[in-house]
Amino acid sequence: MTVSALMTRTRDAVLPPFEEIVAEHGPVVMRVCRALLGPADAADAWSETFLSALEAYPKLRPESSIRAWLVTIAHRKAIDQRRGAARRPQPAGDLPEIPALDSASGGESSIDDDLRAALDALPAKQRGAVIYRYLADLSYAEVGELLESSATAARRSAADGIANLRKHFSKGART
Amino acid sequence: MRDKQIVDRLTSSFAGVDSDGALHGRLAALAERQGLLDVSYRTVDSPLGLLLLAATGEGLVRVAFSLEGHDAVLARLASDISPRILRTPRRLDEAAQELDEYFAGKRRAFSVPVDLQLAHGFRRSVLEHLRRIPYGVTQSYATVARAAGNPSAVRAAASACSHNPLPLVVPCHRVVRSDGTTGEYLGGPQAKRALLAMESAA
Numbered sequence: 001m002t003v004s005a006l007m008t009r010t011r012d013a014v015l016p017p018f019e020e021i022v023a024e025h026g027p028v029v030m031r032v033c034r035a036l037l038g039p040a041d042a043a044d045a046w047s048e049t050f051l052s053a054l055e056a057y058p059k060l061r062p063e064s065s066i067r068a069w070l071v072t073i074a075h076r077k078a079i080d081q082r083r084g085a086a087r088r089p090q091p092a093g094d095l096p097e098i099p100a101l102d103s104a105s106g107g108e109s110s111i112d113d114d115l116r117a118a119l120d121a122l123p124a125k126q127r128g129a130v131i132y133r134y135l136a137d138l139s140y141a142e143v144g145e146l147l148e149s150s151a152t153a154a155r156r157s158a159a160d161g162i163a164n165l166r167k168h169f170s171k172g173a174r175t
Numbered sequence: 176m177r178d179k180q181i182v183d184r185l186t187s188s189f190a191g192v193d194s195d196g197a198l199h200g201r202l203a204a205l206a207e208r209q210g211l212l213d214v215s216y217r218t219v220d221s222p223l224g225l226l227l228l229a230a231t232g233e234g235l236v237r238v239a240f241s242l243e244g245h246d247a248v249l250a251r252l253a254s255d256i257s258p259r260i261l262r263t264p265r266r267l268d269e270a271a272q273e274l275d276e277y278f279a280g281k282r283r284a285f286s287v288p289v290d291l292q293l294a295h296g297f298r299r300s301v302l303e304h305l306r307r308i309p310y311g312v313t314q315s316y317a318t319v320a321r322a323a324g325n326p327s328a329v330r331a332a333a334s335a336c337s338h339n340p341l342p343l344v345v346p347c348h349r350v351v352r353s354d355g356t357t358g359e360y361l362g363g364p365q366a367k368r369a370l371l372a373m374e375s376a377a
Contacts (some may be wrong), residue, residue, distance in 0.1 A: 017214075017260035017261075030191035043201075047201055047205060055209075058258055135185060
């Protein structure tokens with residue numbers, strides 16, 4: 001889906017306080033950021049995702065799927081971050097101090113390196129389909145839109161991705 | 176390994192926890208820096224129960240008793256002011272401290288800036304008058320109506336008090352009925368009696 005398709009200014013929009021959005025969807029967005037980028041960059045991507053979402057939030061149509069909207073933003077942030085772009089300059093001056101994050105912030109469980117390597121080794125569509133279907137719990141239609149393909153293709157990519165991960169682990173078990 | 180095990184391993188492996196709130200705190204600070212935080216809030220313990228404090232960039236905009244339902248109050252702020260609302264204790268530290276001092280009997284007037292945008296017209300005039308009623312003093316609704324510029328609007332003055340968005344800080348509890356009974360209060364009549372007793376004892 002396109003973010004702009006979800007955006008329409010409606011006068012009587014009843015949106016919950018943004019705090020509720022962070023509380024409800026923060027863990028899913030973190031899972032997706034960690035899977036897409038790894039633990040080191042996940043915290044930044046998480047903050048960037050929610051900042052962009054906060055900026056656009058008043059214009060969001062209340063009936064939109066908030067999770068799909070946030071995951072779409074995270075998907076773009078991850079693409080930007082991998083390209084090394086999107087580092088917005090921080091304004092100077094008398095501004096609130098931004099607390100630094102230690103490397104442990106945003107992730108207490110250590111990522112299973114073997115699993116991560118196997119996931120990263122998947123073809124891009126399969127990797128995306130596995131992350132958006134199983135870690136973000138999006139529908140195949142939503143996954144298809146994110147990956148610029150159809151729901152059917154997304155379903156196939158997710159199944160192939162899981163099958164490849166299974167193959168990887170059964171192979172690993174034998175050696 | 177079965178598919179479900181793989182999916183479970185994926186979900187648990189990539190789970191991230193913001194257990195110390197560091198990520199949330201950083202988000203709130205970035206939001207404030209970029210001018211995206213329209214309303215911040217926190218709760219504070221008090222002898223009258225848990226209080227919700229909410230502020231805009233202008234100042235304290237809402238104080239709510241738990242009797243009003245804090246979730247409902249936040250939902251109203253989202254529709255009346257902006258849904259860009261985050262729990263941000265820092266912006267409200269000063270207000271929380273002044274309330275602590277007030278309940279401890281160490282403070283007689285509040286100095287934190289207030290934002291009266293939730294009250295309009297006559298109601299706002301009433302609130303502006305209420306802010307000038309000193310600690311330990313009570314006035315009747317009729318006196319308040321007159322001071323706010325409309326002597327015949329006694330019921331409207333009472334209504335303005337009962338819809339005060341900033342109880343305690345804008346002291347609507349100092350307005351009582353002409354017959355001396357306490358009258359209604361957002362935090363319940365007992366809370367109002369307790370406040371009046373505290374102030375008259377000091």
